[in-house]
Amino acid sequence: MGRIIEQIAIQRGHTIVSTIDIDNPDEFLSDAFRTADVAIEFSTPSVAFDNYQQCFAAGIPVVSGTTGWIHRMDEIKKQCEEDGKTFFYASNFSIGVNIFFAVNRCLAQLMNNFPAYDVDLTEIHHIHKLDAPSGTAITLAEEIIQEIDRKSAWHLACEGEAGKPDELNITALREDEIPGTHKVRYDSAVDVITIEHEAKSRHGFALGAVLAAEFTAGKKGFLSMQDLLNLIHN
Numbered sequence: 001m002g003r004i005i006e007q008i009a010i011q012r013g014h015t016i017v018s019t020i021d022i023d024n025p026d027e028f029l030s031d032a033f034r035t036a037d038v039a040i041e042f043s044t045p046s047v048a049f050d051n052y053q054q055c056f057a058a059g060i061p062v063v064s065g066t067t068g069w070i071h072r073m074d075e076i077k078k079q080c081e082e083d084g085k086t087f088f089y090a091s092n093f094s095i096g097v098n099i100f101f102a103v104n105r106c107l108a109q110l111m112n113n114f115p116a117y118d119v120d121l122t123e124i125h126h127i128h129k130l131d132a133p134s135g136t137a138i139t140l141a142e143e144i145i146q147e148i149d150r151k152s153a154w155h156l157a158c159e160g161e162a163g164k165p166d167e168l169n170i171t172a173l174r175e176d177e178i179p180g181t182h183k184v185r186y187d188s189a190v191d192v193i194t195i196e197h198e199a200k201s202r203h204g205f206a207l208g209a210v211l212a213a214e215f216t217a218g219k220k221g222f223l224s225m226q227d228l229l230n231l232i233h234n
Contacts, residue, residue, distance in 0.1 A: 001042045004203060005206045008203075008210045017032050017035050018032045018033040018036060020033070028051075033058060033060070034058050034060070037061075038060065038061050038213040040064075040209050041063065042064070042066055043066050044068075045069045048069045049069050052064065061086035061087070062085075063088040063213045065089075065092070067131055076089075080220075080221050086216060088212050088213075091136050092135065093204075093225065094205050095204065095207075095229070096204060101225075104184055104195065105147060107186075107195060108143060111148060111193075112147055115150055119185065120184075120187070121137055121170045121183065122172075122181075123181065123182050123183075125172075133154075133170045134172065134180070137170050137182060155168065155169050156172060181196065208225070215227070
């Protein structure tokens, strides 16, 4: 992702002033890093939050797509509200996925009136992805739960083990090098309704992250793809 983001950013006329990875963590303290207008952060759940703090300490807004750490999201939002920090977060930066989110919300609102349909979710990613379910799957599930009264929580279905009737089952599969597929299925005794998003490459995610960085520069507070794309919630 980092290499693709760098390529797209340069193509769009931006300058990469600093690149940080596991081999040069002291770069957070460099003069070059402090000249950045925005930091784009894609790392791992174990280090993401600390990376944000390093960026905030340098006075640099953050755009992040790292998942698996969001149990600390309230701390970030508090820093944005009380300390004037800037943070743009998305579980998925793909424009198509965010349109898919909007379709998912609308369909869930409609299906709330049809209890004969049970809903489940499947996500498929490359074998190197560390967290399960994916952040995108969690976003889809939480939006469904918000709209469908008969579902109160999501459940990661391990080895085919289903959750309780009021839980939304998520199946997470890891296969080869595929960029990512998310499928929401409404199943009844007579038919099945399915919506699906399949990524063809990581290019869409990287482009969305660069667009988010362009949007974030000069702004304050907690931001999301909803702010960038202005997709309708209802």
